[in-house]
Amino acid sequence: MKAFLILEDGHVFTGTAIGADKEIISEIVFNTSMTGYLEVLTDPSYAGQAVVMTYPLIGNYGICYEDMESKRPWPDGYIVRELSRMPSNFRSQGTIQEFLEKNEIPGICGIDTRALTQLLREKGTMNGMITRREDFDLEEILPKLKAYSPTGVVMATTCKEREVLPGDGYKVALLDLGAKKNIGDSLHKRGCEVNIYPADTKAEDILAANPDGIMLSNGPGDPKECTEIIKEIKKLYDSNVPIFAICLGHQLMALANGLDTHKMKYGHRGGNHPVKDLKTGRVYITSQNHGYVVDTDKLDPKVAVPAFVNVNDGTNEGLSYTGKNIFTVQYHPEACPGPQDSAYLFDRFLDMMAAGKNK
């Protein structure tokens, strides 16, 4: 059956329908990872977006439920060049087609994803519609596409109640803003007791449990939408408990301290983004998934200093907060998918908690 991807600038791509029989409007973003499609699909940061995979063959090693980064897939839609119909892998428990259908996610395959990605790079991220309707009316649809913006996505993805990963080591409070599973797992693996809190938890409740450290997770949407959470994060900042933050958590900590964020032209989503540690000059290849970035041009060194920078476009990739045990990164040390080169940052967080305990 035919499906259509209609972009807000009027471009229409015709392909084959995959996944669920449903029409969606979403923000179309592209991811350049060559593997790890299940981790991408189950990363809650994609809530409110439809993902184009630039790698031309997706699904060839099937679906391995153990690799999921959350309890379900989050993108509104899925766009690929070729979808593997016959996965070959001893771990495989199903196909992407079944997985998308079961989770009510529509998609399109057989379109020129390279042309689509070039368009998104030239014009910037655009909204779009995936539909199976052949009689669509562009005049009626385009204003709807232009008006779309994802809202309320953090509360849609966060856990509903506190969850605990037991451990004998440091006690970490993980604020779940739409967290990928491997953030909690990376701390749990290092012996931590990880207390996972819903995104709307008050700072007082988190601090009352006396954590050794606080972890702010990744998450979907525009960071500036999270006004209430930002207020609580400011209180966590004031508490002097060591804090490590990833992606959305990094952006919210910046906003809590008077910095600004802006939407990038087409964002960073993939598994090979080079990031430079400004202290050592060493470059790490990192996993990334973000559309917003912290502005550092007017950064007051009394508040924070840039710790990492993106080698491709010079955008900020991390901050170290002055006089505080707080460091935050824009990229994904938890990987999944992508290189694990930055996993040492979790060890750095443990060192920070050790220093805090010895005080």
Ligand SMILES: NC(=O)CC[C@H](N)C(=O)O
């Ligand atoms: N992975 C994330 O935490 C993404 C943060 C934010 N939603 C952005 O797109 O920039």
